[in-house]
Amino acid sequence: MSRVASIPQQLQAARDQTLRLCARVNEVDFRRQVHREFSPIGWHLGHIGVTEAYWVLQQCQGEPTLSAAYDRLFTPTDTPKPERVHLPARDEILAYLGAVREQVLNFLTDGGCDPGHPLLRDARIFNMLLQHEEQHQETMSLILRLLTAERYDSPPPAVLAEGWSRPERNERPPHSSPPPRGERGIAPPSGQAMIAVPAGPFVMGSDDIAHTLDNERPQQEVFVPAFLIDRHPVTNAEFLSFVAGGGYHQRSCWGAEGWRWRAHSEVEHPLYWRRHGGGWVEIGLYGSAPLPPHHPVQCVSWYEADAYARWLGKRLPSEEEWEKAASWDPERAEKRPYPWGGREPDPSTCNCDAAGEGTTGVGQHAAGCSPYGCEDMLGNVWEWTATWFQPYRGFAAFPYEGYSVPYFDRQHRVLRGGSWATRRHVLRPTFRNWYQPWVREIFAGFRCAKDL
Numbered sequence: 071m072s073r074v075a076s077i078p079q080q081l082q083a084a085r086d087q088t089l090r091l092c093a094r095v096n097e098v099d100f101r102r103q104v105h106r107e108f109s110p111i112g113w114h115l116g117h118i119g120v121t122e123a124y125w126v127l128q129q130c131q132g133e134p135t136l137s138a139a140y141d142r143l144f145t146p147t148d149t150p151k152p153e154r155v156h157l158p159a160r161d162e163i164l165a166y167l168g169a170v171r172e173q174v175l176n177f178l179t180d181g182g183c184d185p186g187h188p189l190l191r192d193a194r195i196f197n198m199l200l201q202h203e204e205q206h207q208e209t210m211s212l213i214l215r216l217l218t219a220e221r222y223d224s225p226p227p228a229v230l231a232e233g234w235s236r237p238e239r240n241e242r243p244p245h246s247s248p249p250p251r252g253e254r255g256i257a258p259p260s261g262q263a264m265i266a267v268p269a270g271p272f273v274m275g276s277d278d279i280a281h282t283l284d285n286e287r288p289q290q291e292v293f294v295p296a297f298l299i300d301r302h303p304v305t306n307a308e309f310l311s312f313v314a315g316g317g318y319h320q321r322s323c324w325g326a327e328g329w330r331w332r333a334h335s336e337v338e339h340p341l342y343w344r345r346h347g348g349g350w351v352e353i354g355l356y357g358s359a360p361l362p363p364h365h366p367v368q369c370v371s372w373y374e375a376d377a378y379a380r381w382l383g384k385r386l387p388s389e390e391e392w393e394k395a396a397s398w399d400p401e402r403a404e405k406r407p408y409p410w411g412g413r414e415p416d417p418s419t420c421n422c423d424a425a426g427e428g429t430t431g432v433g434q435h436a437a438g439c440s441p442y443g444c445e446d447m448l449g450n451v452w453e454w455t456a457t458w459f460q461p462y463r464g465f466a467a468f469p470y471e472g473y474s475v476p477y478f479d480r481q482h483r484v485l486r487g488g489s490w491a492t493r494r495h496v497l498r499p500t501f502r503n504w505y506q507p508w509v510r511e512i513f514a515g516f517r518c519a520k521d522l
């Protein structure tokens with residue numbers, strides 16, 4: 071079965087996952103904005119439908135809109151975030167999604183993959199919509215985690231639900247932190263073993279218009295000077311030594327902007343860590359558990375990642391370095407589709423697709439090693455890079471300016487590699503994600519690099 075022929079099944083599988091995620095919230099949380107940066111889960115649901123209708127039914131099929139009111143409400147540029155809480159009933163939104171999908175499937179059955187149409191050639195628009203829906207699924211997952219954390223931090227006064235642990239009543243509030251340890255702090259450890267990547271060219275990006283997004287293209291040869299890179303993402307145990315060593319209060323670890331952010335936000339540990347019983351717990355999608363030491367640290371901002379790297383005398387990798395370490399086969403002088411080769415991702419190679427609904431320990435996916443020996447390059451956690459999100463030389467917006475261009479503003483840092491919640495259509499070494507450096511709610515960790 072070709073990838074084009076299986077589009078209806080892939081669309082259905084993606085939709086099943088979207089509906090599973092939505093089913094996890096009650097009516098109140100369905101339409102509630104739990105964090106000012108993120109729209110309610112119900113808004114994401116409607117937005118998925120409106121986007122599918124716009125591109126397939128209106129742009130490709132030439133049909134009129136199914137609902138001008140939905141178009142307005144669920145188009146980001148038309149409705150500001152605070153207003154996205156005024157949603158129709160859940161059943162109504164679901165019925166709309168069903169109606170759109172039915173028309174889309176009819177269109178596909180009637181020859182919707184006309185190779186003469188620029189959006190339909192090689193099913194481009196369907197591959198884009200699959201990635202779009204899957205990216206919104208990851209956002210839904212992070213909203214679910216924010217909701218869990220909210221309940222953890224403000225537990226109901228009555229008996230806690232089974233499986234919940236109450237935070238320590240005498241937990242120190244963030245603004246009454248101990249006095250800074252001064253510039254010296256505790257001497258940092260040397261960090262994990264690093265892998266040497268010799269100087270030389272590699273092939274960056276992709277020319278696969280059907281399966282990649284505009285900002286990954288065009289493919290080009292890039293020369294990368296020699297560098298060292300961590301074998302695996304920085305773990306909770308490694309990051310804990312930064313926390314315990316006073317790294318959050320050590321000015322020399324932080325860039326000027328990062329230090330201002332840290333002082334203003336009063337952040338002292340990753341977003342979902344909580345002190346508990348003399349140790350730490352981490353709040354996951356459904357509750358809290360002891361902090362797993364060998365899992366990658368996640369939900370840290372770019373500033374925190376950068377500070378940790380500086381603390382060790384290292385730095386974050388550039389996105390060129392990251393992609394070379396992830397996908398270049400130096401012996402064959404060729405780029406691999408995945409770090410491990412051409413096989414589709416599975417549990418032996420990486421932690422993705424929300425299979426386990428959380429991170430896994432580093433080193434558990436040895437079969438997913440890149441040719442240079444780096445592990446967990448795909449899945450587990452997104453990895454912050456040092457690079458601002460900018461167009462590649464020869465970039466051309468497709469299918470519209472608004473996808474990438476507004477973010478080429480030197481306000482967004484590139485993340486690579488996908489997380490445990492990233493679905494497979496989005497998981498590839500060339501995929502570029504981008505966020506502002508203070509964002510911590512995404513499932514982002516990092517690994518360090520160093521000049522050789």
Ligand SMILES: [Fe+2]
Pocket residue numbers: 117121202206
């Ligand atoms: Fe979207």
